[in-house]
Amino acid sequence: MGGDDLPISVRRSIAQYLDKEVPDMEKKLEKIFGKPYTLEADVAKNYTFLKAHKDELGDVTYLDRLPEFIKFYWGGVMSGIGWKKFESDDMLQEAFNEAAEKGVIRFEVVDKLEVSNFYWL
Secondary structure, three states, X not given: OOOOOOOHHHHHHHHHHHHOOHHHHHHHHHHHHOOOOEEEEOHHHHXXXXXXXXXXXXXXXXXXXXXXXXXXXXXXXXXXXXXXXXXXXXXXXXXHHHHXXXXXXXXXXXXXXXXXXXXXX
C-alpha cells in the first residue's frame, strides 16, 4: 500500500491503520458478497499527489495521517453497507457485485471528478 520513499510517520500509519485493519474488512466483505474483495490504496501515489498540490490545499501537515483517513473512508463504506442491510438483501448484493465486478474498492485522489450517471444505493 505504500512505498519505501514515504516518511517513517506515514509508513508507521500504514502499519497501524491499514495493515492491521484492512484484512478484517476484506473478510467481512467476502462474507457479505460471497466473493473476495480487495480494498486498494496506493498511499505513495496519493501522498505524492496531495503533496504536489500543497499550494492549493494549504496546510498539508495532515498528510502523515493519510493512511488513517483511508481507513476512515473504508470504514464509511463498511458502515453504509451495514446501514443499508446488504447482508440480508440479495438484490443489493447482486447489484453491488455487478457494479464492482473486478472485486476492488479503491481509494484514489483524483484531479477532477466527472460524474455522468450517479446513483445512490
